[in-house]
């Protein structure tokens with residue numbers, strides 16, 4: 001019997017192209033196998049979590065791998081909206097620029113403002129030049145079953161990957177567009193005592209130390225699943241999906257700066273002393289000066305909470321404290337609380353402080 005085989009990519013060539021992008025050989029081979037050998041229906045608008053499960057990777061590592069494959073032209077990216085009224089998946093194309101603050105469902109006609117972390121999701125498909133798929137490959141019921149079991153990858157998760165911004169700077173919300181986020185954890189830091197450091201060490205040496213501290217903060221934010229949004233003088237702003245991630249990042253940042261003090265043998269007034277604040281709530285995702293940014297009350301409050309930090313500690317709000325993951329992290333930790341009057345807030349607010357590294 002004659003059986004026509006679809007044109008298929010060569011797995012070795014695919015793996016080699018990924019290795020040239022610093023993907024480890026076993027991982028490159030695994031993705032090449034998946035793209036060339038998985039059943040057709042696994043490769044159309046596929047949920048990255050399904051691939052993560054197959055490869056034994058976490059979600060963020062899987063997204064990094066898929067972004068490399070996207071850059072190599074092995075897969076395509078799909079932005080999708082789940083209608084909050086009828087549940088239909090609305091495909092919106094390959095670029096974030098296709099998303100708008102107000103959307104209409106193609107199935108039921110409902111108008112809605114998509115939330116980046118709730119209604120917006122990302123999937124990938126094998127590139128058609130790599131593998132021609134039969135018409136039966138498009139199997140929404142199969143995908144829905146996988147989504148129900150694994151959950152989906154939100155658009156916000158992808159936006160919080162530094163590689164997404166670096167590799168695909170053209171994928172951004174249009175200047176006058178914004179998307180709501182139901183829950184974003186915002187972390188601010190500031191460096192106490194940097195004036196003394198600049199005075200005592202001189203500008204170039206002090207700047208060098210401040211740069212080293214930025215490197216640590218960028219590294220930690222990424223490791224904990226977040227994204228450094230910007231630096232403001234000696235301060236930074238970072239965003240995370242959950243308060244648990246933000247609090248673990250705060251802890252690791254404080255420890256990293258303490259270690260930097262030790263390595264640099266900085267003593268007394270020269271010591272770098274990090275002040276950190278975390279708050280969580282709804283926000284607005286925008287693109288400002290070509291970069292992702294966040295706006296809204298949650299961001300403003302996070303900045304004010306940060307000012308209650310005294311150094312070596314993280315100040316955080318009741319909303320952060322209420323999170324079960326944060327409660328677990330704080331079990332047995334050295335915390336205190338105060339009622340604080342924050343600028344622009346009528347009632348005093350309860351602020352918690354967690355002393356992570358010893359005061360000076």
Ligand SMILES: [Zn+2]
Pocket residue numbers: 083084085086087088105106107108109110
């Ligand atoms: Zn609908």
